Amino acid sequence: MVRNQRPKPQTAERQKIMKDSIRQTVSVTNPQGFHMRPMAAFVEAANRFPCAVTVTRLGMAPVNGKSILSLMGLVAIEGTELIVEVTGPRAAEAIQALVSVFQRNYDEEQ
Amino acid sequence: MEIKRGIPVSPGVAIGPAFVVETEGTRIPHRTIKKSQIDQEIERLRKALREAVADAHANRDAISEKLGKQYGAIFAAHALLIEDAELVGEIERLIAQQNYGAEYAVSRTMRRHAKALEALNQPLFSTRASDLFDIEKSILSHLVGEQGGDPLQNLQEPIILLAHDLTPSQTANLNPRMVYAFATEAGGKASHTAIMAGVLEIPAVVGLGRTLMDVSGGDEVIVDGNRGVVILNPDEETRERYLVLQRQFGNFAKRLDELRELPAETKDGVRAVLLGNIEFPQESGHCTDRGGDGIGLYRTEFLYLNKTRDPNESEQYEAYMAVLRAIGPDKPVVIRTMDLGADKLFNQADIYLDEKNPCLGMRSVRLCLRNLVLFKTQLRAILRASPHGNLRVMFPMISTLMELRQCKMILGDVKEELEEERIDFNRKIPIGTMIEVPSAALMAEEMAKEVNFLSIGTNDLIQYTLAADRTNEHVASLYTAGDPSILRLIDHIIRAATKHGAEVCVCGEMSGDPIYTILLLGLGLRQLSMTPQNIPEIKKIIRSITVEEAKTVAQEALRFETARDVNNYLREQTRRVLPEVVVN
Numbered sequence: 001m002v003r004n005q006r007p008k009p010q011t012a013e014r015q016k017i018m019k020d021s022i023r024q025t026v027s028v029t030n031p032q033g034f035h036m037r038p039m040a041a042f043v044e045a046a047n048r049f050p051c052a053v054t055v056t057r058l059g060m061a062p063v064n065g066k067s068i069l070s071l072m073g074l075v076a077i078e079g080t081e082l083i084v085e086v087t088g089p090r091a092a093e094a095i096q097a098l099v100s101v102f103q104r105n106y107d108e109e110q
Numbered sequence: 111m112e113i114k115r116g117i118p119v120s121p122g123v124a125i126g127p128a129f130v131v132e133t134e135g136t137r138i139p140h141r142t143i144k145k146s147q148i149d150q151e152i153e154r155l156r157k158a159l160r161e162a163v164a165d166a167h168a169n170r171d172a173i174s175e176k177l178g179k180q181y182g183a184i185f186a187a188h189a190l191l192i193e194d195a196e197l198v199g200e201i202e203r204l205i206a207q208q209n210y211g212a213e214y215a216v217s218r219t220m221r222r223h224a225k226a227l228e229a230l231n232q233p234l235f236s237t238r239a240s241d242l243f244d245i246e247k248s249i250l251s252h253l254v255g256e257q258g259g260d261p262l263q264n265l266q267e268p269i270i271l272l273a274h275d276l277t278p279s280q281t282a283n284l285n286p287r288m289v290y291a292f293a294t295e296a297g298g299k300a301s302h303t304a305i306m307a308g309v310l311e312i313p314a315v316v317g318l319g320r321t322l323m324d325v326s327g328g329d330e331v332i333v334d335g336n337r338g339v340v341i342l343n344p345d346e347e348t349r350e351r352y353l354v355l356q357r358q359f360g361n362f363a364k365r366l367d368e369l370r371e372l373p374a375e376t377k378d379g380v381r382a383v384l385l386g387n388i389e390f391p392q393e394s395g396h397c398t399d400r401g402g403d404g405i406g407l408y409r410t411e412f413l414y415l416n417k418t419r420d421p422n423e424s425e426q427y428e429a430y431m432a433v434l435r436a437i438g439p440d441k442p443v444v445i446r447t448m449d450l451g452a453d454k455l456f457n458q459a460d461i462y463l464d465e466k467n468p469c470l471g472m473r474s475v476r477l478c479l480r481n482l483v484l485f486k487t488q489l490r491a492i493l494r495a496s497p498h499g500n501l502r503v504m505f506p507m508i509s510t511l512m513e514l515r516q517c518k519m520i521l522g523d524v525k526e527e528l529e530e531e532r533i534d535f536n537r538k539i540p541i542g543t544m545i546e547v548p549s550a551a552l553m554a555e556e557m558a559k560e561v562n563f564l565s566i567g568t569n570d571l572i573q574y575t576l577a578a579d580r581t582n583e584h585v586a587s588l589y590t591a592g593d594p595s596i597l598r599l600i601d602h603i604i605r606a607a608t609k610h611g612a613e614v615c616v617c618g619e620m621s622g623d624p625i626y627t628i629l630l631l632g633l634g635l636r637q638l639s640m641t642p643q644n645i646p647e648i649k650k651i652i653r654s655i656t657v658e659e660a661k662t663v664a665q666e667a668l669r670f671e672t673a674r675d676v677n678n679y680l681r682e683q684t685r686r687v688l689p690e691v692v693v694n
Contacts, residue, residue, distance in 0.1 A: 036238070040187035067196040068187060069223060072238055075230055 051088030118338035119304035122313035124291035141211030366646035394436035406639020426491035568618025632664025
């Protein structure tokens with residue numbers, strides 16, 4: 001479900017921009033979709049890190065991962081694939097925290 | 111531009127900035143600010159946002175404790191939304207770049223996002239629009255709360271009021287110089303709010319359905335109280351057209367005003383009687399101001415609504431006397447006995463709960479005949495007021511002759527009681543029955559023999575004859591007074607009344623709709639009872655034709671086989687007589 005997708009090295013210039021940038025594709029498994037509570041958890045996690053966070057749904061422009069409003073606009077229902085991308089300091093740590101949000105089951109939590 | 115259709119309840123056209131009143135009463139005042147105030151305004155916004163976040167956190171803690179963490183988490187999400195950088199950025203840009211007041215900027219932004227979410231048509235996601243409305247309300251309450259006072263009472267400029275619903279008292283307190291018009295999502299033609307709009311004489315449309323989420327305070331809005339149309343953010347062409355209409359309507363209204371002292375007499379000298387329909391005693395003045403010949407329908411339901419007990423005899427007596435004092439001793443005042451469903455009455459709801467079909471159930475006179483204490487109390491009050499004027503009593507929703515006879519018998523009992531108590535009343539008080547159920551219409555001859563007058567309640571007659579509820583948009587098109595079946599029933603009722611020497615009147619909305627005036631006159635009707643606002647216009651039509659012309663029109667109209675042909679023909683004939691009157 002979660003697979004590593006390190007960007008392929010391209011031109012030198014591109015590589016420079018992509019420095020410290022990590023992408024990972026996740027898929028929404030919750031029958032309720034990527035709903036308010038996981039979104040809130042995602043935004044809270046994103047805001048703990050200094051790096052930039054974007055989330056992209058295939059065919060749509062990337063949105064700010066630190067904005068719950070923007071995430072709502074993704075309309076990610078069950079089965080939707082999303083690309084989480086972090087750029088900047090502590091990126092590796094951040095991506096782990098963010099991806100783990102998608103692995104928790106929110107409907108069984110009390 | 112967006113066009114919404116509702117029910118026209120008070121005529122006239124108005125254009126102005128929207129002022130939105132939410133269900134819970136949070137208001138969005140439209141303000142633009144001076145450039146020098148931008149920093150201050152943004153600071154005011156940020157303070158409100160901080161307070162709203164604190165509220166959301168408090169809610170999260172309280173709800174987590176009470177219901178569990180997963181429910182509290184919803185409010186944690188709300189807090190994140192209120193602090194959302196994208197959202198706050200957008201609001202602040204509106205303040206800094208467009209110079210919107212903070213409230214307007216918040217409302218605009220929230221509505222834009224809520225609408226986008228709803229437009230996705232994804233049930234899982236569209237419910238989130240309601241989260242956004244919740245947040246909007248919370249932020250606004252902090253912004254508005256800080257300013258204090260009731261903004262509706264402190265308007266700085268004239269506005270068009272938009273609301274989910276208004277209470278009659280809210281409506282009654284509107285200042286017609288500051289509120290050009292109003293429109294509501296809820297409500298029907300007979301709601302108190304609608305009636306109060308007529309009293310205030312401001313254009314009004316009700317029953318729009320969902321509208322508020324499409325509009326922000328300050329948006330330009332047109333309310334067309336003639337046709338029941340509300341236009342949000344009109345394009346230039348529409349705006350121009352309405353400015354012209356507004357001017358024409360103003361001129362026309364002024365000319366109608368000049369008719370006040372003239373009788374409703376045809377060109378060949380036949381006099382018609384134009385009466386007013388009222389609900390509140392205060393409306394009597396309206397009717398006389400318009401040159402009405404009396405009250406053809408005094409609805410008494412207001413006495414029973416929102417009460418924790420049934421109204422007593424003296425309360426009712428006072429209300430009836432207030433109308434008689436306003437109208438004078440000679441002009442007729444027709445009081446209709448209580449015409450409500452059990453659900454609206456204190457003490458009754460539980461007995462008749464779960465009626466599958468309340469329209470066809472225990473209501474109106476049926477309820478009175480089952481609850482004689484209630485019925486007799488009203489009849490006593492009416493009889494006691496009767497010596498003080500030209501008072502008449504009328505029974506609604508009669509469907510069989512037996513019911514009518516029972517009503518008359520109970521009235522007789524009450525008379526006897528008063529006689530024994532030596533209380534004065536008019537022994538010959540005229541008695542009438544409404545003809546609004548098809549069975550009663552078909553039995554009109556027998557009905558006419560029993561009473562002094564018949565009053566055709568076209569609203570229910572159309573509903574029951576065509577089996578169509580006009581507030582149900584899917585079948586509303588079936589509901590029209592122009593249906594040939596309705597014309598034939600009315601023709602039959604007027605003939606029956608005339609044959610047996612009973613007076614006959616139409617008191618439904620049909621009588622105030624100008625396209626039916628010539629028809630009704632031509633069918634032999636000489637009494638019409640309508641919303642007082644319509645009296646001058648109807649009078650103008652009557653004064654513009656002869657009875658012979660009207661008879662020809664009526665005979666022709668009776669020949670058509672479909673409602674569409676009838677209505678087209680009558681519209682054309684009315685336009686011929688008085689071009690400025692036909693509005694659609």
